[in-house]
Amino acid sequence: MQQQANRRRKKKRKNRNKVIAARLIFAAVIILAVVLLIFGGYKLYGVISDAMNDDVSVTTVTVTGRGEIKQTIVEQFDPGMYDEDSLRKDIETKVKDAGSEVSAEELDIEDGKAVLKMKYDSDDAMSAFNEEVFYADTIDALKKQGVTFDTAAEAAGGSHAVIVSETMDIRCPKKILYTDGDVSTDSENEKLAHCTTEGGALALVIY
Known part of the structure; x- marks a missing residue:
């Protein structure tokens, strides 16, 4: 019984760690997307402004x-x-x-x-x-x-x-x-x- 309980606890910890890791990866992807959007938008604004100024x-x-x-x-x-x-x-x-x-x-x-x-x-x-x-x-x-x-x-x-x-x-x-x-x-x-x-x-x- 004790061994089964230990296995269940280990399995729960693994599942919990997987969930945490997935959330961290998702958060990192969101942050990266926002940074790229801001930087890309800034560059696009510069390109549009330059084109208008031409x-x-x-x-x-x-x-x-x-x-x-x-x-x-x-x-x-x-x-x-x-x-x-x-x-x-x-x-x-x-x-x-x-x-x-x-x-x-x-x-x-x-x-x-x-x-x-x-x-x-x-x-x-x-x-x-x-x-x-x-x-x-x-x-x-x-x-x-x-x-x-x-x-x-x-x-x-x-x-x-x-x-x-x-x-x-x-x-x-x-x-x-x-x-x-x-x-x-x-x-x-x-x-x-x-x-x-x-x-x-x-x-x-x-x-």
């Missing part, structure tokens, strides 16, 4: 939530005045001279327009490459670099700022909360600003 008609800078700075340069192109091969070589040379922080992703010439897509590892790299004022960082980081903000800008509640000295559109990863200079926020996109600068004036966008 459709521009004027020079546009995109500051992404991943900290990347992308620039789409749109210029008129007259084949009678410019040679396409020479233009491509000039761009390659300039990008090479700029170092590893700058890369040219694509150059399309069509319908009288040249569209060049650039990528920069930092706002300093973009500023140096374009020989224009360009800041894109947290407000705290910009203050440490000597950038000052007026009372209205401080009170806007944003955490990041973009400052430019060149006419362009600016796409931000979050809603734009404040602008200064000749800047207008797009009526259909709260993350898009149209900046017009002349005579060395600066445009400020806070998000």
